[in-house]
Amino acid sequence: MKTITPKTAVWLARAPYEAQDVKAGQNFTAGKRFLTEHFDFSQTGGVVHGTSGSVISSLLKRTTGFAIIGKGKGHFSGDVALGIRGTNMTSSRDWFSNANTGLAISDNQSAVHSGFHKVFKSMEPALEKQLAPLLNTNSKGVVHCAGHSLGGALASIAAIWIKQRFGNHVALYTFGAPRVGLNDFALKSSGSVDKIYRCLHGDDPVPLVPVWPFYHAPLNGSSVLLTSATGINPSAHSMLESPGYVVTSRGQWDDLQRRGDTIKAVRLYYDRRFECSFSTHWQERLSHALITLLQDAGFLTAVTVQMGISGIMTFYDYLAATVEKIANLSSKFAEQVKGLLGHMLVFAGKVTTAVTELTVRFIRWVFKVTLEALYRVARRAIELAS
Numbered sequence: 001m002k003t004i005t006p007k008t009a010v011w012l013a014r015a016p017y018e019a020q021d022v023k024a025g026q027n028f029t030a031g032k033r034f035l036t037e038h039f040d041f042s043q044t045g046g047v048v049h050g051t052s053g054s055v056i057s058s059l060l061k062r063t064t065g066f067a068i069i070g071k072g073k074g075h076f077s078g079d080v081a082l083g084i085r086g087t088n089m090t091s092s093r094d095w096f097s098n099a100n101t102g103l104a105i106s107d108n109q110s111a112v113h114s115g116f117h118k119v120f121k122s123m124e125p126a127l128e129k130q131l132a133p134l135l136n137t138n139s140k141g142v143v144h145c146a147g148h149s150l151g152g153a154l155a156s157i158a159a160i161w162i163k164q165r166f167g168n169h170v171a172l173y174t175f176g177a178p179r180v181g182l183n184d185f186a187l188k189s190s191g192s193v194d195k196i197y198r199c200l201h202g203d204d205p206v207p208l209v210p211v212w213p214f215y216h217a218p219l220n221g222s223s224v225l226l227t228s229a230t231g232i233n234p235s236a237h238s239m240l241e242s243p244g245y246v247v248t249s250r251g252q253w254d255d256l257q258r259r260g261d262t263i264k265a266v267r268l269y270y271d272r273r274f275e276c277s278f279s280t281h282w283q284e285r286l287s288h289a290l291i292t293l294l295q296d297a298g299f300l301t302a303v304t305v306q307m308g309i310s311g312i313m314t315f316y317d318y319l320a321a322t323v324e325k326i327a328n329l330s331s332k333f334a335e336q337v338k339g340l341l342g343h344m345l346v347f348a349g350k351v352t353t354a355v356t357e358l359t360v361r362f363i364r365w366v367f368k369v370t371l372e373a374l375y376r377v378a379r380r381a382i383e384l385a386s
Helices: 006-019 055-060 089-097 114-135 150-166 183-192 270-275 280-297 300-307 312-327 331-347 360-385
Strands: 048-051 063-072 080-084 103-105 111-113 143-148 170-175 195-201 222-227 257-260
Touching (some): 006 063, 006 150, 006 195, 048 114, 080 150, 111 114, 143 150, 150 170, 270 331, 280 312, 280 331, 300 312, 312 331, 312 360
Parallel strands (some): 143 170, 170 195, 195 222
Antiparallel strands (some): 048 063, 222 257
16 A cells, blocks of 8 residues: 655645635645645645634634645555644634533544544535545545644544545554544544554654543554654644654654554552653653553443543543542552552642642542643644644
8 A cells, every 4th residue: 555755744734734824615736846746736626624623713604724635646646635734723722721522423433522523524525525526436546644733633533534435545644643532433543544654753742632531543553753752842743843743754654763652551659759750751651550540440441431421521520539439449559549649740740749638629639730731731832833
């Protein structure tokens, strides 16, 4: 199966930003030779519009250019390229600050973040109109879907929709994309999208959100690590500014470093909490430690099911109550809970706050300050990249 190079993929993800103010249906000419030597965007029906996640845009039904579609040529003759952009800061505030908006059921009957789903559904009719003439008579062409940031989330949803709707081979390339859906969405993405290249900078905070129980696809697979992890840095989310995804995406896929994304058993000790730091490494360890705690106590399945039937904030109320229940089961579990909460507080910058109680109210507060610290830097990252 044909795939495009990292450089072509990153420019396919970058180009839709230039089409934001282009009228719906108007043809778009990509300016980079990495794209134009392989795909023609000027004769495929024009720019695809969508409604951003902002409340004002939704109320006014205000649409902007979100995606571009290109027809393959030369080596990629018969293939199709779909690039989807991220959003501006106004709409991203809705998605990040209103993390309790809940879930939506996607076309493959799996649960996804409702904000991402809403924007994709606003694009779907135009995508159908423009892709159908290219794919209904061409079942062998590969569809290359790419997106940066929140555009990567939309590209992930689009990739599954294209696979179901048209049956073509689909390759997905995302750069600094957030997690899109729950476990079932990640599983179905891994099983239906033919190739997934999830590219990230080690310090980029956006791929860390939304936090567990949201997952990346491929589930228990690997990501393409373009730069190493040293902490959490909002500027690492940029496309053009250093380090910049455009700068770091080079060579061939086999030349780039892979990082395993499997969940590991992690149990944390309270007296070692100051080893924790505000970094992608520790955010992942905290997630794994929470999953390990729930699994050790036999509550993982019940908690995961609860997420599928509640809003995100309601879920964390339920999770806090569950963690309190686990702490009351035995002194061993109480120490495991205390270790997890102590590390979370240090991660969130609450270094001087001691864990003196294991009540649902305190546990919920620890979750709150930890999430706020992470979402705050993710919002800053998108603001700098807009």
